[in-house]
Amino acid sequence: MRTFDCCCGNSLFFHSTYCISCNRNTGMCPACNRVVPVIEEVDGICRCGNPDCGVEVTQCFNGETNDFCNRLVVKAELENLCDYCTLTTVIPDMPIAGNYEKWKRLEQAKQRVLYLLDQIGLEFRGVDENSEPTLSFEFKADAEKPVTTGHKNGCITINIREADSVERERSRVELQEPQRSLIGHFRHELGHFFWDRLVRGDREVAFRVLFGDERTPTYKEALTNYYQKGPALNWTSNFISAYATMHPWEDFAETFSAYLDMASVVDTATHFGVTDSGIQDFDAMLKSYSRVGLIANEFNRDMGLLDLVPQVFVQPVVEKLRFVHGLRKEV
Ligand SMILES: [Zn+2]
Ligand SMILES: [Zn+2]
Ligand SMILES: [Zn+2]
Ligand SMILES: [Zn+2]
Known part of the structure; x- marks a missing residue:
């Protein structure tokens, strides 16, 4: 930032x-x-x-x-x-100890992501009758029914357990993810939201060329298949993450999330004079990100932390990121 x-x-x-x-x-x-x-x-x-x-x-x-x-x-x-807070329609139960801190972490991660969307011209507000679906956020805890983090018809639900860093790290290790963060959850779920808003009905043909056909297999079939068999062994030659192999919608959400990671890191790097690319030109931004990511990874390794940029940007992934870039409007 x-x-x-x-x-x-x-x-x-x-x-x-x-x-x-x-x-x-x-x-x-x-x-x-x-x-x-x-x-x-x-x-x-x-x-x-x-x-x-x-x-x-x-x-x-x-x-x-x-x-x-x-x-x-x-x-x-x-x-x-404010226009960001008003989008949260369900907040955690406040009398429960620890929930205030979780709510705060969730809102502050959300603020960072929405601010970036404003900066890069991805419109998430309801601007006219064509702006479907309408965005909202629900922060819920497991009760009789477990809460699944996800997106449906514009509503992004986050299980507040994710705001507990110990729980989140446990999930990260279990699921063998290179990173797991609150901000990453928002970025991923917003990917599903923007697919509904900007790709569905308008850019499906171009989408399918890069990400595959989201209709076959169905999402449900793909989900079952993924949890039975896991990702294909050679997934790194086409996908940004193992989870992206599950279904074209997950591929898009993972790519969208990685795109927002890139835009935020390169914007910060440009602001502090580490690079001069800015975040308007895709190729220049990607080049900056590769260099800044390499340096930041070494900083993190110096400090014994996880890599800041764990992904490798092979050509098919670059073209998918370019597709996301093309969804931005001029600001
Ligand atoms: Zn002052
Ligand atoms: Zn506010
Ligand atoms: Zn002002
Ligand atoms: Zn998803």
């Missing part, structure tokens, strides 16, 4: 709620899409402190009552919750 500037010259971070240097309140302004100081005028009106923006803002209800949302609400819209 990039950093932002306070009017006092200090750096602000993505989740900053105040500036540690000048003590001003800070927040993410949805109008200019950056973390800004909030300037309170004599009459009590609060404005975005970016001189090029200056819209009247209020705090999100989840910033006022809980400490995990710094996204501001444009005053004219008269909403209590």
Whole structure:
């Protein structure tokens, strides 16, 4: 993630709620899409402190009552919750110990992913009658019925167990995944959401050329098959991950997730002057990611951590990533 500037010259971070240097309140302004100081005028009106923006803002209800949302609400819209928080329709049961922390981790991972979507022009809001399905999030715990993390008709459900790092690591080892993170879950499930919104009915022919036919075998058959037999031995020559071999929809979601990983890392690297590619040109971005990923992997190995970029980008995978890139609209 990039950093932002306070009017006092200090750096602000993505989740900053105040500036540690000048003590001003800070927040993410949805109008200019950056973390800004909030300037309170004599009459009590609060404005975005970016001189090029200056819209009247209020705090999100989840910033006022809980400490995990710094996204501001444009005053004219008269909403209590910001446009990100309002998408969460089911939150964990708060009287249960530990659930507040889980909710906070889930929302903060979600905020990072949605911010990136805004940056790269993948529209997730309901903009018109053609914007189907409508996006929402449910954060649920296992009860009588176990909760499966997944996407259905625009609704992304995350099992809150995934917000417990010990549980998540256990699953990662069991499933032999090179990485498992909350942010990764959001990116993967959003892949299913964007398939429904941007590929279904519009780009299916081009999709099938790269990812295969999603109709045969059916998803259910593919699922049973995968858990009986596992991935094909030579999967690395065509797929981004073992799980991507399960069905073309999972291949797309895994590729979409890897694309967002790439865009966020290269945006950060560009912001800090590590590379100058930016994230508009696909080939330049991919080239930067390969180089930055190699260096970051060595940093992580220096520290005994898992690789930042565990994937290998063989040519068929590159073409699938390029397909995802083509879904972006100009911003
Ligand atoms: Zn400041
Ligand atoms: Zn602003
Ligand atoms: Zn909020
Ligand atoms: Zn999936």
